[in-house]
Amino acid sequence: MRLVASQVTYRYPHGDHEVLTGVDFTVASGAAAAIVGPSGSGKTTLLSLMGRLLPMQHGAIHALDSTGRRRSLSETASWVLQTVSLLPDRTVLDNIALGAYSAGASRSEARTRSIECLSAVGLFGRENDPARILSGGEAQRVAIARALASDTPIILADEPTGQLDAQTSRKVLDALIGAHGERTVVIVTHDPEVAARCDTVLELRDGEIFEHLGGRA
Numbered sequence: 001m002r003l004v005a006s007q008v009t010y011r012y013p014h015g016d017h018e019v020l021t022g023v024d025f026t027v028a029s030g031a032a033a034a035i036v037g038p039s040g041s042g043k044t045t046l047l048s049l050m051g052r053l054l055p056m057q058h059g060a061i062h063a064l065d066s067t068g069r070r071r072s073l074s075e076t077a078s079w080v081l082q083t084v085s086l087l088p089d090r091t092v093l094d095n096i097a098l099g100a101y102s103a104g105a106s107r108s109e110a111r112t113r114s115i116e117c118l119s120a121v122g123l124f125g126r127e128n129d130p131a132r133i134l135s136g137g138e139a140q141r142v143a144i145a146r147a148l149a150s151d152t153p154i155i156l157a158d159e160p161t162g163q164l165d166a167q168t169s170r171k172v173l174d175a176l177i178g179a180h181g182e183r184t185v186v187i188v189t190h191d192p193e194v195a196a197r198c199d200t201v202l203e204l205r206d207g208e209i210f211e212h213l214g215g216r217a
């Protein structure tokens, strides 16, 4: 699924300035894009517009399938939010399986896929722990596993490795963008190592996007 943004402008209600001022970019199907830029530059805002968590005011962001047909972003994208939200009293496995259920998996498929995804983020053995006992970085990895389990063609992730050490961060990135595949991934990050593993780097500065090639391109 290809992502195309054109002339996206956004100002928060009661905001005193436009956070985004005419943003254009394309993320090719199966590519990984990093969104970088200083704190407050509008990265989460842009990702929220992509994921339809904020209403578009001006401009457009579309997902296009291989035939060029527009697909709904709310149906084709899953999210890893900057502030992780898990169901605290449900197990790690249940939290991840929600992703698989949302994709229409049966109970046994959901279980199998969830175990695969939790292993991919280094949490094998923790499946029966209640989510409330997890550390910040563990909870973040459960949120990533949930997005992987949902198997959507697009994943939008806001600082998914923000609370992880370098080694765990690499493992999680392997799971998210390890191989060139079908999945299109957009990752907001402050970590140059993460950006270097992406195909393209979208740098937000003063409301505009400056596009660079990433290390994987």
Ligand SMILES: Nc1ncnc2c1ncn2[C@@H]1O[C@H](COP(=O)(O)OP(=O)(O)OP(=O)(O)O)[C@@H](O)[C@H]1O
Binding pocket: 012, 013, 014, 015, 019, 037, 038, 039, 040, 041, 042, 043, 044, 045, 046
């Ligand atoms: N609900 C809101 N109402 C008004 N202004 C907001 C709102 N949310 C964010 N902003 C402002 O919009 C700007 C961009 O915020 P955003 O969260 O997109 O930044 P960011 O690049 O994700 O920053 P960080 O790296 O700190 O997460 C900031 O100046 C912020 O104060």
Ligand SMILES: [Mg+2]
Binding pocket: 043, 044, 045, 082, 158
């Ligand atoms: Mg942010």
